[in-house]
Amino acid sequence: MIGRPAAEEIHAEDLPQLITAVGRLRSREIEEETVTYRTWRADGAEIWLESVLRTVIHPITGVLDGLVAVSRDVTVRKTLESQLSALARLDGLTGVANRRAFDEAIGREWTRCQLAGAPLSIIMVDVDRFKDFNDRYGHQGGDACLRVVAATVGATIRRAGDLVARYGGEEFAVLLPETDLPGALAVAERLRQEVAALRLPHIAAGPGTAAITVSVGVATMLPAARRGAPGSEVLIEAADRALYEAKQKGRNRVVSAGPIDPLEPVPSA
Numbered sequence: 436m437i438g439r440p441a442a443e444e445i446h447a448e449d450l451p452q453l454i455t456a457v458g459r460l461r462s463r464e465i466e467e468e469t470v471t472y473r474t475w476r477a478d479g480a481e482i483w484l485e486s487v488l489r490t491v492i493h494p495i496t497g498v499l500d501g502l503v504a505v506s507r508d509v510t511v512r513k514t515l516e517s518q519l520s521a522l523a524r525l526d527g528l529t530g531v532a533n534r535r536a537f538d539e540a541i542g543r544e545w546t547r548c549q550l551a552g553a554p555l556s557i558i559m560v561d562v563d564r565f566k567d568f569n570d571r572y573g574h575q576g577g578d579a580c581l582r583v584v585a586a587t588v589g590a591t592i593r594r595a596g597d598l599v600a601r602y603g604g605e606e607f608a609v610l611l612p613e614t615d616l617p618g619a620l621a622v623a624e625r626l627r628q629e630v631a632a633l634r635l636p637h638i639a640a641g642p643g644t645a646a647i648t649v650s651v652g653v654a655t656m657l658p659a660a661r662r663g664a665p666g667s668e669v670l671i672e673a674a675d676r677a678l679y680e681a682k683q684k685g686r687n688r689v690v691s692a693g694p695i696d697p698l699e700p701v702p703s704a
Contacts (some may be wrong), residue, residue: 485509554656584607
């Protein structure tokens with residue numbers, strides 16, 4: 436590091452906070468500041484450093500004479516924090532994202548799709564007659580069923596930006612950024628077929644079937660058309676309404692919410 440500008444050794448995303456801290460120290464607003472940032476070892480490996488920055492005051496003139504930084508490697512701590520943060524966003528039973536992670540993701544993707552003028556789609560998936568399944572096979576059987584369904588739904592999602600989450604109970608949500616309605620319907624039908632193909636025994640499923648199936652609701656909106664109006668909650672409501680209709684029509688099917696008015700949701704069609 437000797438003879439090289441300090442800024443060269445700091446990750447570009449972390450540099451602004453360090454510049455701000457140094458500015459406050461130089462202005463004598465504060466005498467000490469702690470910053471955490473990424474840098475690189477000589478072998479090119481990225482590490483995290485935590486530096487305590489202190490002002491050095493000339494003992495005679497009393498003016499700022501420089502800054503001293505005492506740094507320590509906190510890479511292990513940051514790695515553990517990252518792992519804990521990831522675990523906090525996973526559903527403990529199924530291993531897919533939890534409701535908290537879904538809420539964060541849909542807010543983030545709504546804003547991104549709004550700026551990009553791109554569509555945003557949601558698929559709501561519910562295991563048919565799951566209460567009957569639990570009554571027949573017990574809660575351990577029900578938990579195993581949810582894990583298999585979650586893994587199957589997750590396997591149908593192929594893009595890095597898509598997200599599968601356990602929305603609650605036996606219901607799952609699939610978030611599909613930059614996906615129009617035909618594309619979302621294709622994904623929905625594929626995951627419905629994949630679950631049915633598992634042929635998980637469910638003798639309480641009712642006439643005509645003896646296996647686990649899912650009902651699916653799909654909704655798509657253009658976030659850019661709803662500036663200043665209620666946003667993602669309307670999209671979720673529309674997908675939920677479509678899911679309810681799929682249940683009413685006999686289960687084990689995909690129903691679209693149909694076209695959604697830019698300002699008001701319309702009944703499923």
